[in-house]
Amino acid sequence: MKQRVIFSKILIIILAAIVLFPMYFLFIGSLYQNTKFIIMPPNLFPLDATLDNYYVVLHNLNIIKWAFNTIVVLAFTTIGNIFVNIVAGYAFSFYQFRFKKILWMLLLFGVMVPRISIIIPLFKVINILHLSGELLAVILPCLFNPMFLYLSKIYFDSIPKSLVESARIDGAHEIQVLFYIVMPISLPLVTTIGIFSSIGSMQDWIWQSLQLQKNNNLTALVGMVRAMYGQAWALQGNKNFIGQSFAIGVVLILPVLIIFIFASRYFVNSLSGAIKE
DSSP states (O other): OHHHHHHHHHHHHHHHHHHHHHHHHHHHHTTSOGGGGTSSSOOOSOTTOOSHHHHHHHHHSOHHHHHHHHHHHHHHHHHHHHHHHHHHHHHHHHOOOTTHHHHHHHHHGGGGSOGGGGHHHHHHHHHHTTOTTSHHHHHGGGSOOHHHHHHHHHHHHTSOHHHHHHHHHTTOOHHHIIIIIIGGGGHHHHHHHHHHHHHHHHSOHHHHHHHOOSGGGOOHHHHHHHHHHSSTTGGGTOSOHHHHHHHHHHHHHHHHHHHHHHHHHHHHHHTTOSOOO
16 A cells, blocks of 8 residues: 555656646746757756846837736736626526526537637627727627536535525525525636636737737737747847847746646635535
């Protein structure tokens, strides 16, 4: 038994090292000059590290404006996802209405449809609404997610119906029931939706790059990736594009890691459902 536990720990350490090594290499690469990448075998310990790459990235790009746009997109996308999907999940869990099963199946059908396959019609709709190029064009299509709707309904199905019924008998209307009774015991669900919607909004490269063209409207993801592959570094006679590209990768991945680290425990709790009767 003890040998099996030791073997399991060793296996976990090996798997963690395999998963984390690319991130470690990304970080140390951001501290090096280009010449350090030519050495074989590569130097995995930054003995002569420098933060010059980060200085170039943060000093020469419109990073403040892009960061502000990213925060706007992230905030509205996350709050909108939480509100829309939780309200819809509450309705499907606690209400009976005509064509409920048909509507439920139609909404869940979106889980099986890759988003990339509806990019063209989605782009056309946004163009008809005259929102192309605006941050609103990035936010609106992300306010509903069939998977979040499914998670919400499954979670609310585990809440005792008697809890909701007693609140209604006491005179609480539906908004009060949802926000004062159901939501406080649904913090794991809210956090789970918040984690994935915020991470998704910071990784939505294809849609954001299609919609956002003006420099002042770019998010950090689009602006920094375009700078990495564009001519931004050439204007400075840049000779360390690899290290600066790695620095861009670190800057883009840090918010995702921070969000997940601080909210991951709620995600684990959400898998067990709500309180039981």
